[in-house]
Amino acid sequence: MPTAVDALQPWPDTVQWRPVSPKLITVDLIGLAVWQVILVAGLVTGWLLAGGWGWLAGIAAVLLLGVWRATVAVRGVRAWGYAERDNDLMVRHGLLVKRLTIVPYARMQYVDVTAGPIERAFGLATVQLHTAAAASDARVPGLPPEEAARLRDRLTALGEDRAEGL
Amino acid sequence: MTTTQTPEQAQRQRLHPLSPLLHGAKTLFVIIAALSWQTLNRLGLVHFAFVVGAVAVGAVIFSAVGWWNTGYQLVARELRISDGLLFRRNRAIPLDRLQSVELRRPLLAQLTGLAELRLEVVGGNKAEAPLAYLTVREASALREQLLALSGRTAAAATPATADPAAGVPASTPLLAVRNRDLLISQLLTPQAFLLPVGVAFVITQFVMEGSWTFIGIASTVTAMAGVLLQPIRRVLRDWSFRLARDPGGRLMLHYGLTETRSQVVPLHRVQAVRITWPFLWRLNSWLYLQLDVAGYETPDRGNDTGSDRLLPVGDQHAARFLVGTVLPGVDLAALATSPPPARVRWLHPIGLRFMGVGLHQDVLVTRQGRLAREMTLVPYARLQSVRVVQGPLQRLLGVATVYADAAGARSGAARDRDVAEAWALAEELARRAREARRAAPDGQISPAAVPATTPVPSAAPVPPTALPPAAALPPTGALPPTGAFLPPAAGFPPPPVASPQPSVGQTGDDAFWQRPPQA
Numbered sequence: 001m002p003t004a005v006d007a008l009q010p011w012p013d014t015v016q017w018r019p020v021s022p023k024l025i026t027v028d029l030i031g032l033a034v035w036q037v038i039l040v041a042g043l044v045t046g047w048l049l050a051g052g053w054g055w056l057a058g059i060a061a062v063l064l065l066g067v068w069r070a071t072v073a074v075r076g077v078r079a080w081g082y083a084e085r086d087n088d089l090m091v092r093h094g095l096l097v098k099r100l101t102i103v104p105y106a107r108m109q110y111v112d113v114t115a116g117p118i119e120r121a122f123g124l125a126t127v128q129l130h131t132a133a134a135a136s137d138a139r140v141p142g143l144p145p146e147e148a149a150r151l152r153d154r155l156t157a158l159g160e161d162r163a164e165g166l
Numbered sequence: 167m168t169t170t171q172t173p174e175q176a177q178r179q180r181l182h183p184l185s186p187l188l189h190g191a192k193t194l195f196v197i198i199a200a201l202s203w204q205t206l207n208r209l210g211l212v213h214f215a216f217v218v219g220a221v222a223v224g225a226v227i228f229s230a231v232g233w234w235n236t237g238y239q240l241v242a243r244e245l246r247i248s249d250g251l252l253f254r255r256n257r258a259i260p261l262d263r264l265q266s267v268e269l270r271r272p273l274l275a276q277l278t279g280l281a282e283l284r285l286e287v288v289g290g291n292k293a294e295a296p297l298a299y300l301t302v303r304e305a306s307a308l309r310e311q312l313l314a315l316s317g318r319t320a321a322a323a324t325p326a327t328a329d330p331a332a333g334v335p336a337s338t339p340l341l342a343v344r345n346r347d348l349l350i351s352q353l354l355t356p357q358a359f360l361l362p363v364g365v366a367f368v369i370t371q372f373v374m375e376g377s378w379t380f381i382g383i384a385s386t387v388t389a390m391a392g393v394l395l396q397p398i399r400r401v402l403r404d405w406s407f408r409l410a411r412d413p414g415g416r417l418m419l420h421y422g423l424t425e426t427r428s429q430v431v432p433l434h435r436v437q438a439v440r441i442t443w444p445f446l447w448r449l450n451s452w453l454y455l456q457l458d459v460a461g462y463e464t465p466d467r468g469n470d471t472g473s474d475r476l477l478p479v480g481d482q483h484a485a486r487f488l489v490g491t492v493l494p495g496v497d498l499a500a501l502a503t504s505p506p507p508a509r510v511r512w513l514h515p516i517g518l519r520f521m522g523v524g525l526h527q528d529v530l531v532t533r534q535g536r537l538a539r540e541m542t543l544v545p546y547a548r549l550q551s552v553r554v555v556q557g558p559l560q561r562l563l564g565v566a567t568v569y570a571d572a573a574g575a576r577s578g579a580a581r582d583r584d585v586a587e588a589w590a591l592a593e594e595l596a597r598r599a600r601e602a603r604r605a606a607p608d609g610q611i612s613p614a615a616v617p618a619t620t621p622v623p624s625a626a627p628v629p630p631t632a633l634p635p636a637a638a639l640p641p642t643g644a645l646p647p648t649g650a651f652l653p654p655a656a657g658f659p660p661p662p663v664a665s666p667q668p669s670v671g672q673t674g675d676d677a678f679w680q681r682p683p684q685a
Contacts, residue, residue: 088596099556103550106600131571131573132573133572133573133574135553
């Protein structure tokens with residue numbers, strides 16, 4: 001996917017990045033919308049009860065922030081990507097702060113597959129890789145269940161293959 | 167006291183019967199501290215004593231019930247601990263996950279001949295299961311047993327060498343820190359400099375107001391003590407610091423005055439070593455070393471309860487010797503780093519020349535810090551993951567930060583490298599980590615691999631004569647890169663190929679530590 005995030009695409013010839021499902025955009029937007037509705041509802045009640053321009057300004061700010069975060073969410077999902085290499089899994093994400101994580105299969109402690117209620121409704125799941133280091137953060141959201149299961153099984157198999165202690 | 171491998175020691179054992187009393191005393195102390203001087207003032211001495219007495223009795227009864235319900239047992243390769251009064255808890259600790267064992271003896275425990283056994287287990291973010299209290303004899307026997315059981319396949323030979331006949335395994339002393347140095351080093355801290363100011367402030371305050379009540383003074387002193395006595399606490403904690411190596415090649419640390427701690431760390435559990443040169447210590451060119459073992463909680467600034475000391479204070483020779491011991495084959499004086507590109511000056515106006523990264527044969531070296539300079543060594547064999555992070559400002563400058571995460575609390579961070587260089591570095595780190603793992607599949611440095619040639623001075627501290635001159639700085643760029651390493655433009659110092667002969671560069675020690683070589 002030709003994104004303008006050059007810094008997140010190292011080794012373009014050797015690494016084949018896989019995108020996450022675009023449905024994740026919808027999921028993120030719904031999550032965002034829920035918070036927006038709650039916030040706006042609170043502010044509207046405040047305005048009705050107390051009145052004054054401050055409340056209206058607050059609502060406008062929240063809506064503006066929502067629009068901005070929605071654009072970020074859309075582009076953020078496109079920035080997600082993962083690649084399975086021979087020895088390690090690479091995950092990249094982030095727009096403002098770009099992150100790339102390389103986790104060797106041998107260092108994997110366990111794999112989590114989770115799916116929240118909204119994610120489930122759209123048939124998506126999140127795969128998270130845990131290593132012994134708390135700082136490593138290899139999370140791949142927005143995978144279709146079969147891809148999540150495949151990734152999980154592959155990772156587990158590879159992890160067991162090359163398992164070792166610390 | 168025998169360290170024979172009885173794989174099943176099935177009966178459940180209790181902690182020492184005095185434990186409830188000690189726990190009670192500890193609780194009491196905490197509660198009295200919470201009650202504060204103000205309460206004493208308001209209640210009067212008699213009532214206060216009465217409250218304290220009631221609390222004491224309650225605490226002891228509570229601890230006694232807890233003691234009754236607490237037990238541990240060793241089943242095959244697991245330590246099972248059950249405790250809890252309302253919520254019964256049974257924990258099984260797989261011993262192959264054991265990282266280090268520490269034997270702590272707080273003041274009261276020292277008086278009664280007891281000790282507390284703390285296990286560091288990977289996965290838990292705090293010390294799992296402190297067994298408090300056991301007799302010292304029981305505790306050290308249990309520790310020996312746990313460590314013997316925790317050793318994996320390759321270390322199976324360890325227990326055999328660890329119990330020559332019976333008794334304490336003979337360990338070789340490596341180093342001892344002089345208490346005088348420790349005292350001076352803690353006087354050279356910001357807090358120690360603030361102490362006179364604080365005292366003067368308090369005295370003038372009382373002189374001005376003329377209110378010389380005992381309670382007033384006492385509470386002010388207590389409040390000040392919390393902040394300003396940190397150096398004193400450090401002195402008490404690190405008093406008579408001794409380091410030794412036991413026959414199994416494990417590191418044994420022993421220190422403390424009011425609370426003695428004795429810690430055993432298998433060398434292959436060391437995840438990272440950090441060297442720090444505090445600003446004020448540069449007068450004496452002193453430094454301290456910290457050890458990172460998986461399972462240590464993230465060290466907070468100012469939180470001194472952790473047991474991550476490898477050397478509380480020492481000079482460069484001691485540090486060099488210890489680093490070479492803990493990470494065999496690593497010579498502290500030969501760890502050159504290259505600074506980030508000059509355009510990063512916008513982000514770090516001052517400290518640029520103290521930042522840097524270097525790839526050496528077995529370790530990644532990163533440096534940072536302006537006033538207190540830090541150097542972090544992460545062995546490739548311990549790398550858990552590699553991360554590249556680029557913030558918005560960094561993107562403007564075309565730089566990125568590479569993190570090398572080990573299982574400990576600290577990561578090596580190569581800050582603000584050129585993007586192309588960052589990628590190359592990440593790839594190179596991943597490759598080296600893979601190779602290092604392949605070379606030692608168990609992630610373990612076998613005792614045989616520990617160089618027997620390491621100078622082990624029997625008298626402490628390490629005499630400088632035992633070491634070659636510490637100013638061996640390999641001429642940067644003089645050595646050819648090993649293999650397809652990095653694009654030459656990236657400007658890394660090539661890794662020193664197979665123990666560079668200490669070329670006698672007459673860079674003074676200080677000069678070396680304060681000035682990374684310009685690549």
